[in-house]
Amino acid sequence: MTEPVRVVIVDDHPIWREALERDLVADGFDVRGAFAEAEAAVRTAPAIRPDVVLMDLQLPGMSGVDAAAALVAIDPSVRVLMFSASGEDDDVLAAVKGGARGYLIKSASKAELLNAVHRTAAGEAIFSPGLAALVLGEYRRIGRDEPDPTAVLTDRETEILRKVSTGMSAKQIAEVLGVSHRTVQNHIQNTLTKLQLHNRVELTRWAIDQGLSD
Structure with missing residues (x-):
């Protein structure tokens, strides 16, 4: 039997937070926590290991953007x-850029939200209508016009x-960096998603084209 997707909710509005938890649980998700502040989610994430974090943007204290970056730094998966x-x-x-895999506007229907969480858990990059084109256009603009084409990537991803561009395997990279093979694979997958690429061949070609080969 497939284990349910583990979800954490971060939203400072109690009505939204409670409604989200109720809808997700009813749809079969395993809601591991519902927090009003991002700091609590970041602090407990290593213990509860969520698959998906449903994050509000504007939060008291740590912002949703900063929290996304912190969560991905803790666990790239x-x-x-x-x-x-x-x-x-x-x-x-x-x-x-902070590390979010997708962005959904709160005007989305319940069905759209639940579908987005399912697809995000499966590794897809989900955006409300019109936003995907915005993000892809920005990636292309950065790649074409900016002096640093890796601006959308974290330092570790870069x-x-x-190292990927030199032909090193994920196992070899893990040994050099002193991290797990799984961590390297997750970073590579995150990079593919951000750059809208499909495999390591395309990723290697892109890196070489951008002059990133060691």
Whole structure:
């Protein structure tokens, strides 16, 4: 029997938080925690190991963007789905650059939300209509116009990408960096998702084209 997807909710509005938890549990998700502040989610994440974190953007204390970055740094396999009332371009791009796998506007229906969480858990990058084109366009703009084409990547993702471009395997990279094979694989998958690439061949070609080969 397949284990249910483990979800953590972070939203400072009690009504939203309770409704989300109720809907997710009713749909078969394993809600491991529902927090009003991001710090609590980041602090408990290593123990409860969520598959998906459903994160509000504007939070008291640590922001949703900073929390996403912190969660991904702790465990690169965690998938943060931003769930916010804001559809502003800057907010969306900041969230994705911070480590969010997707971005859903709070005007989404319950069915759309549940579907988005399922698909995020499966590794897809989910965005409300119109936002995916915005994110992809920004990646392309950065790759074409900016001096640093890896601006959307974390330092660790860039470090691993440089080694991938030389032909090193995930196992070899893990040994060099002193991390687990799984951690390296998760970083590679995150990078593929951010750059809208499909496999290591495309990733290696992209890195070489950008002059990232060690």
